[in-house]
Amino acid sequence: MVEDSPEYLQKRAFYDSLLTIYGRKPVLEALEDLSLPVHKLHLARSNRRDHLIARMEQLATERQVEIAHWDRKGLSRISKNARQDQGVALDLALPHYGTAEAFLQQLPEKPCELLALDGITNPQNLGMIIRSACAGGMDGIILPKKGCAQMDPLVIKASTGTAFKMRLLRCEKLAPILAKFREQGARICGLSSHARDTLAGLDGRQPTVFVLGNETRGVSDDVAGQCTQLLRIPMQNGVESLNVAVTAALIGFRRQT
Amino acid sequence: MVEDSPEYLQKRAFYDSLLTIYGRKPVLEALEDLSLPVHKLHLARSNRRDHLIARMEQLATERQVEIAHWDRKGLSRISKNARQDQGVALDLALPHYGTAEAFLQQLPEKPCELLALDGITNPQNLGMIIRSACAGGMDGIILPKKGCAQMDPLVIKASTGTAFKMRLLRCEKLAPILAKFREQGARICGLSSHARDTLAGLDGRQPTVFVLGNETRGVSDDVAGQCTQLLRIPMQNGVESLNVAVTAALIGFRRQT
Structure with a gap:
């Protein structure tokens, strides 16, 4: 062929x-x-x-x-x-399961919102992210093979069945694929507790990829280099970070709650 | 004495x-x-x-x-x-740690928002709820001795240090203390996927207790009997439930994201 x-x-x-x-x-x-x-x-x-x-x-x-x-x-x-x-x-x-490359070649008409995972190594967290993103109506999750947990029984269990519903977009490494999303006009928003701008302040409807980093180390340097902006979620009581699946939910549900 | x-x-x-x-x-x-x-x-x-x-x-x-x-x-x-x-x-x-009874006797002037936990047996979830509620600025968590996980090393670890910052209000059983909060003018909102009204539709500023039930069984019957209203969080893609710590975060952060 x-x-x-x-x-x-x-x-x-x-x-x-x-x-x-x-x-x-x-x-x-x-x-x-x-x-x-x-x-x-x-x-x-x-x-x-x-x-x-x-x-x-x-x-x-x-x-x-x-x-x-x-x-x-x-x-x-x-x-x-x-x-x-x-x-x-x-x-x-799974019709919803594929590569980020293929998704890029057939970008949907309406402005989509994706998550991209960077250094999410805990299967429990990955499963909960999928569950939160699915319930929150995100359009897909970019899951790199490098440095992230992969779809295994623990992840599937923690996703409570949503792993088979959510659009999962595989890639080898995250930074190069984010560069391609940028070229296609998407904004790349890295979540960071040190950012000046807030998630709530984000407006406009354009294709958006929200990058979630490792809970301890945050977004890695080469991935941060692809971000068009950094956003934080303001926290009370001096709390420094949220569970990454909680962050995924706050992104997905931010327009309705 | x-x-x-x-x-x-x-x-x-x-x-x-x-x-x-x-x-x-x-x-x-x-x-x-x-x-x-x-x-x-x-x-x-x-x-x-x-x-x-x-x-x-x-x-x-x-x-x-x-x-x-x-x-x-x-x-x-x-x-x-x-x-x-x-x-x-x-x-x-801990100045923030005490009983729900004592809190009731000195209700703060400003309308407070509390969580009440019903059948949260998983220590990991309890720790994450505390973390989410603390970051989201909830005023306290009512934690009954009956039927809930208690403050142990696993909970403290999962709370990533917030267990010592959050106002934790102990009680023996949940339903009787909720009855007393009602008598004091608080509304008691049970979270339930079967509710007609949504969390986003909740308005007004009055003392509010949000009741989070067990992830599998939901809010128990005697506790549901004390609720003045039931609320749901609308979910996409046919997802039936959220992780309970995610729900806690969506409640706490609903005014800012």
């Missing part, structure tokens, strides 16, 4: 939309959720065939989902987490 | 203001924080006198804080948590 043929691009978009989850509980729950578009179930041949595995096979068969069997090494190449996959992985074909 | 003599009431107010924390790390950190009014250090005689214990004794001596030594049983009566106290407890005399 030629690299820019429509057929190739379509296939690539499909594979970019795959989110591979692992672990017996998350996989079983996803198979039971008929609203989730399941692509393929992966099982290790070394699995003891207990009732959980039997139930997964039964659900996959009922849903006409392909089942692939692998040796332990093959499965760990798919789950990318041999220590925690428990011999089970599942590909979800 | 007579039960209603000024001397008795003063003493009682002092003892009500004591927050006893335990565990080596929290106690050492509190002793190192010169902004915290420390009342008394309690040590088990069975403690091995390692460098941490020596450092605590040194700090207490420098700060002219009384040190009491106890057998294991005596110490666990003070910490109320023999399994986690690690042979160490510390009384803090």
Whole structure:
């Protein structure tokens, strides 16, 4: 296939939309959720065939989902987490899941608001950010592979099901993709407790990416270099910082509460 | 002493203001924080006198804080948590810490806004609620002994230091104290995803208690019976609930973001 043929691009978009989850509980729950578009179930041949595995096979068969069997090494190449996959992985074909690059090429007409995560390493926080952003109506979350927690069972659990609803935009590193969003006319707002301007003072409706940094270290230098402005959330009682999922909620809900 | 003599009431107010924390790390950190009014250090005689214990004794001596030594049983009566106290407890005399009853008797002139917690059993969530409420400028948190997590090392850690700044109002059970707040003219607003009215629609400036229920079960029936109104926070994308600390933040920050 030629690299820019429509057929190739379509296939690539499909594979970019795959989110591979692992672990017996998350996989079983996803198979039971008929609203989730399941692509393929992966099982290790070394699995003891207990009732959980039997139930997964039964659900996959009922849903006409392909089942692939692998040796332990093959499965760990798919789950990318041999220590925690428990011999089970599942590909979800989520229409909302893709790359930041692809999103940039089809920027929506209406001014969108995205979060971008920089150094969010705690899976619990990542899950709660997804939950807050989803409830607050953010249009997507840019999640770099470098320096951030990735979609694993802990994140999915902490997101209370919203991980499968939220538009997640993957990229390798954050700074270069933010540069591209800038070129497309988006403003890049870094949240920082040292900023002069406040979140509440932000007006106008233009595409906006809000960058959330690590709770201890804040936004990293190379990412701060891509920000068009820095914003703070004024805090009472000398409190210095908010939980990052709380910050995500205050951004998402700021127009309605 | 007579039960209603000024001397008795003063003493009682002092003892009500004591927050006893335990565990080596929290106690050492509190002793190192010169902004915290420390009342008394309690040590088990069975403690091995390692460098941490020596450092605590040194700090207490420098700060002219009384040190009491106890057998294991005596110490666990003070910490109320023999399994986690690690042979160490510390009384803090926090001017902001007291009972909901005492607060009711001296209601501030300006319309105050309080949180009341109903069935918040997760220490991580309790700590994050305190942090959010403190940063959002809430005037206090009503924390019942029944059915809620209590101030322990996990809570203090999750509060990132705000547990010592926030006004915490203890009570035995929540419903009876809410009834008294009602009698004093406060409105009692239960947060519920099934409510018709929204948080954003709440207006007027009168004393208000916002009741946060358990994330799974919501506000309990006897507490709901004391609510003068129920409020919801509208959510996008079919999300059904928010993390309770996120809800606390949206309440506290609703006037400024």
